[in-house]
Structure formats: structure tokens, C-alpha cells
Amino acid sequence: MKHTRIALASAAALMMTLSACGGDSGGGSGGAYPSEDMDWTIAFGPGGGNDIMARTMVDILQRNDLYPENIRVENRDGGSGATGWGYLLNQAGEGYGISTTSGSFITTPLQADTGWEPTDFTPVGLLAADNALMIAAGDAEFQTYDEWVDYATGKGSVVVGGIGTVNVDYIIQQMVxxxxxxxxxxxxxxxExxxxxSLLSGAIDTMISNPGSIMGQIEAGQVTPLLFTGPERLEALPDVPTGEENGVSDLPSMxxxxxxxxxxxxxxxxxxxETMQEVVETEEWQAYLDENFLLEDERWGEDFTTYLDETQTAFEEQLTELGAL
Structure with missing residues (x-):
């Protein structure tokens, strides 16, 4: 009987070991994926469009109990996104690091030795396109786009700002x-x-911002929108013209x-x-798109990689034409 109990115990231990080995997947220990805390990198500082989107996603995941473990969110800004995405690069082969993308994800490798290209990363998906506003201080001497053009051409040279070095924001400012x-x-x-x-202090004349991250300041009168880069005027800002209306075509989106x-x-x-396909169907995500004036644009997995490759080629051509590369 004693030998029988020992044999049964040994068999049970062997089955548990095999089960644990068979269930360990996803680049970590502790069972089927996901079974560990998620390390979520935001490659820019607080307050901008990338930060807002990332924290919205995390909030939806947690509110709906879609991720079973904790999600640690950290802003790792610097180098036009290179610091944050470089951090993610160092987690190659793992499944517990993640990050949101922006225009800098495509443009930064074009002008800096980042050690990576956008297509090196594992794609989850493109979720939306974020158009931008050209913004002036609320007390600036120019309060419309036409007034801005008169001011800028009169001075000949002006100081303008944007997020990132050679980025979508730069492309917009230079194209205009x-x-x-x-x-x-x-x-x-x-x-942001x-x-x-810097804008409010007069250190720069205009800046580029996304509607979702600047609308509160617009409503408060602290800043004034001059131009919108989207295909049509925003319902919330019906008096703000588009680039197309002023002969500035093909302004890029984020x-x-x-x-x-x-x-x-x-x-x-x-x-x-699969999980993000659930997220984009939630009422919270749809509200985020509406409140932040984003255009729905979904491309999953390898379709996102194809988009990144094609968009980088287009940005490289634009930046070369503008003399930035």
C-alpha cells in the first residue's frame, strides 16, 4: 500500500510538471498568455495625443476586465520617441511590453540612428488617424489663418513648434x-x-496640436485654432478652415x-x-474617437506593417522634398 501511494504521488507530480511546461507560453512564466503584468510604454510626455490614447486604452482594458493582470504605464519620453521605442526594442522576443505609435514612430528612424525601423516591431494594429490643428496664443496679434499668413510673410521668418524633430508636426509646419x-x-x-x-510665453509663434489634447484650452480662450489638417472642417470648430481650402494639399495625419x-x-x-478588436467596439472607445475628433482607421497585424512601410516611404519623399533629409 505504501509503495502504491508513492507511485500515485509521483505520477501526480509528473502530470503537474508536464501541465506547467505545456501551459507556459507567451514569453513569460506562470501559464497561458497573458499571465504577467504588462509594461506599457508611452514614448512621449504627459498630455499629448499619444499619452491620451494610451491611457484611454488602458482604462478600457481595466474597466472591462480584459487584461487579467496589472498594466504598468510609464512615460519614457526623449529623442522624438526614440527613447521609449528603444526601451521596447530591448524587450525583443518577449510578450509583456507594448507601446502606442505616432508619426514619430515612422519619421524618427529616417533622421536618426535609432537601431530599428517601424517594421521591426510586432504589429497589433492601426486604430485611428489623428488630424491636427495649427494653434496661436489667445492674445496673439493674429487670430485667423489669413492674419497668420500676413504676419508670417511680413516677418519673413517665424518660430514654430511641434512634437518631435522631423515628424508629422514638422511636415505640416514646413508644408504650410x-x-x-x-x-x-x-x-x-x-x-505638449x-x-x-512656450506658445503662451511668446517663445514660439504657432504650434501643432491634436484637437483632443488642445480643445479645452481653445474653449477657455487661452489659444486660438488657425488651420485644420483634416479633409473637412470640424463641426466643433466650423470657422477654422482646412489646408485644402487654402491650397495646402496632402497634409499628413498622425x-x-x-x-x-x-x-x-x-x-x-x-x-x-483579438482583444483590441473588442476594445474598438466598446462605447468607451467610440466616445474617445468622437471626443478627440479621430477618424476610424483599422488595420490589423500584417496589414498594419504594410501601412507602416508604405507611409514611411511617403513621409521620406515628403521630407526629402522639404529639404529635411
Missing amino acids: ADAEGYEIEYVPYND GQMQT PRGLILPPDAPQEAQDWWV
């Missing part, structure tokens, strides 16, 4: 300047708050997407694609 015939000195920022402070580290386990990519 070229179309209207004035020169710019472009000042890059890593965070610093840029707004791609809002989600990526995992390079070579992330297949089960991790599959889980995040």
Missing part, C-alpha cells in the same frame, strides 16, 4: 510655410505641456496604433489583436 511663402525656425518638444508654455516588441510570441500578438 512653403505654400504661403515664409521661412520657419522649427522648435521640437517632447511634451512644455510646448503650450497614425494611432499599437505594437509589441520585435519577435513577440505569436500567442501574444494573437491575443492583443
Whole structure:
């Protein structure tokens, strides 16, 4: 009887070991994916469009109990996003790091030795396109786009700001300047708050911002919108003209997407694609799109990689034409 109990105990232990080994997937220990805390990187400082989107996603995941463990969110800004995405790059092969994308994710590798390209990362999906506003201080001497053009062409050269060095914000500022015939000195920022402070202090003349991150200040009269880059005027800002209306065509939008580290386990990519497809169907996500004036644009998995590759080629051509590359 004693030998029988020992044999049964040994068999049970062996079955538990095999079960644990068979269930350990997704680049970590502790069972089927996901079974660990998630390390969520925001590659820019607080307050901007990337930060708002990331924290909205995390809130939806947690409110709806979609991620079974904790999600640690940290802003790792610097180098036009290179610091944050470089941090994610160092988690290659793992399934417990993640980050949101922006225009800098595509443009930064074009002008800096980042050690990575957008297509190196494991794609989850493109979720939305974020158009932008050109913004002036509320007490600036120019309060409409036409007044801005008169001011800028009269001075010949103006100081303007945006998030990132050679980024969508820079492209917009330079394309408008070229179309209207004035020169710019472009000042890059890593965070929206610093840029707004510079605008309100008069250190820069205009800045680029996304409607979702600046609308409160517009409503408060602290800043004034001059131009919108989207295809049609915003219902919330019916008096603000578009670039198209002023002969500035093909202004780029900000791609809002989600990526995992390079070579992330297949089960991790599959889980995040399926889960984010649930997230974008929630009322909370639809409210976020509406409140932040984003256009729905969904491309999952390898379709997102194809989009990144094609968009980077287009941005490289634009930046070369503008003399930035």
C-alpha cells in the first residue's frame, strides 16, 4: 500500500510538471498568455495625443476586465520617441511590453540612428488617424489663418513648434510655410505641456496640436485654432478652415496604433489583436474617437506593417522634398 501511494504521488507530480511546461507560453512564466503584468510604454510626455490614447486604452482594458493582470504605464519620453521605442526594442522576443505609435514612430528612424525601423516591431494594429490643428496664443496679434499668413510673410521668418524633430508636426509646419511663402525656425518638444508654455510665453509663434489634447484650452480662450489638417472642417470648430481650402494639399495625419516588441510570441500578438478588436467596439472607445475628433482607421497585424512601410516611404519623399533629409 505504501509503495502504491508513492507511485500515485509521483505520477501526480509528473502530470503537474508536464501541465506547467505545456501551459507556459507567451514569453513569460506562470501559464497561458497573458499571465504577467504588462509594461506599457508611452514614448512621449504627459498630455499629448499619444499619452491620451494610451491611457484611454488602458482604462478600457481595466474597466472591462480584459487584461487579467496589472498594466504598468510609464512615460519614457526623449529623442522624438526614440527613447521609449528603444526601451521596447530591448524587450525583443518577449510578450509583456507594448507601446502606442505616432508619426514619430515612422519619421524618427529616417533622421536618426535609432537601431530599428517601424517594421521591426510586432504589429497589433492601426486604430485611428489623428488630424491636427495649427494653434496661436489667445492674445496673439493674429487670430485667423489669413492674419497668420500676413504676419508670417511680413516677418519673413517665424518660430514654430511641434512634437518631435522631423515628424508629422514638422511636415505640416514646413508644408504650410512653403505654400504661403515664409521661412520657419522649427522648435521640437517632447511634451505638449512644455510646448503650450512656450506658445503662451511668446517663445514660439504657432504650434501643432491634436484637437483632443488642445480643445479645452481653445474653449477657455487661452489659444486660438488657425488651420485644420483634416479633409473637412470640424463641426466643433466650423470657422477654422482646412489646408485644402487654402491650397495646402496632402497634409499628413498622425497614425494611432499599437505594437509589441520585435519577435513577440505569436500567442501574444494573437491575443492583443483579438482583444483590441473588442476594445474598438466598446462605447468607451467610440466616445474617445468622437471626443478627440479621430477618424476610424483599422488595420490589423500584417496589414498594419504594410501601412507602416508604405507611409514611411511617403513621409521620406515628403521630407526629402522639404529639404529635411
